[in-house]
Amino acid sequence: MPQPVDSARSIVRDAKRIAVLTGAGVSAESGIPTFRSNGGFWQNQRFEDLATPQGFARDPKFVWQWYEERRRNIAETKPNAGHHALVALENRAEQFTLVTQNVDGLHDLAGSKNLIKLHGDIWTLRCTKCNKEKVDRTELADLPPYCDCGGMLRPGVVWFGEMLPEGAIEKASAVVVSADVLIVAGTSAQVYPAAALIPLALRSRAAVIEVNPEETDFSSDVTFGLRGPSATILPQLL
Ligand code: OAD
DSSP: OOOHHHHHHHHHHHOSEEEEEEOTHHHHTTTOOOSSSTTOHHHHSOHHHHSSHHHHHHOHHHHHHHHHHHHHHHHTOOOOHHHHHHHHHHHHOSEEEEEEOOOSOHHHHHTOOSEEETTEEEEEEEETTTOOEEEOOSOOOSSSOBOTTSOBEEEEEOOTTSOOSTTHHHHHHHHHHTOSEEEEESOOOOSTTGGGHHHHHHHTTOEEEEEOSSOOTTTTTSSEEEOSOHHHHHHHTO
16 A cells, blocks of 8 residues: 555656745754744744844844854754755756745755745845845854944844745745645744645645644645655655
8 A cells, every 4th residue: 555655756756847845844853943843933932022123123132142143053054854855856857946934044055946035044134224135154243233334234034024025925826836746844834925835736736745743734635744854754755
């Protein structure tokens, strides 16, 4: 009797257009905490203080200290077998798009090319005055950092209540609507509009494969729910 992972693998093998949506769970085995699972950031800290424009306006130094600590921790990590499996999948697929909510840059580091970053990038700094962006992977000694124009820099990530990068969700939606398969890995699927890509795929022609040790609100609707860590399961889809 075929196991779900075998059936999922044959769907992936036959798919011409593959879309993937990832979340913090795919980086968990690299050593980066998630947001909502055990030990996740939002279990111990208030996202209102750390991940909203209002929190930043109230105390930019406090917010920057948290981001800088995360930057330092992420700098110590490496992509895991799950990130590498997605690169291998991209290399052999006719069409492949990876949509990620992650800001850690591990998909880039692994070698993913066709990547849509819905929530920005923790290595990008953006000026709150002139809007100029720069990539800076160095340790930031003085917090908050400032731009050449004198404006305060902020992390180039999307905070709660903010718009996603221009065109990102539109592009991701178009990819999902035309995909043969959507692989959803390591996301609790609780943050919108990213999570809306899953019902969008379910309403269109795509098979949906969920990779997650835990169930999510969409688990009962997906084509295959593969329960386990992504660094183990994603390589099995190759
Ligand atoms: P969450 O922390 O909400 O969810 C992480 C998911 O990963 C959970 O469903 C876990 O069960 C799953 N998980 C844990 N370990 C895993 C593993 N080894 N392999 C696979 N899955 C695993 O993170 P996201 O869904 O990414 O946004 O959260 C979405 C957004 O909320 C983030 O981008 C961030 C956060 O607030 C902003 O900061 C704007």
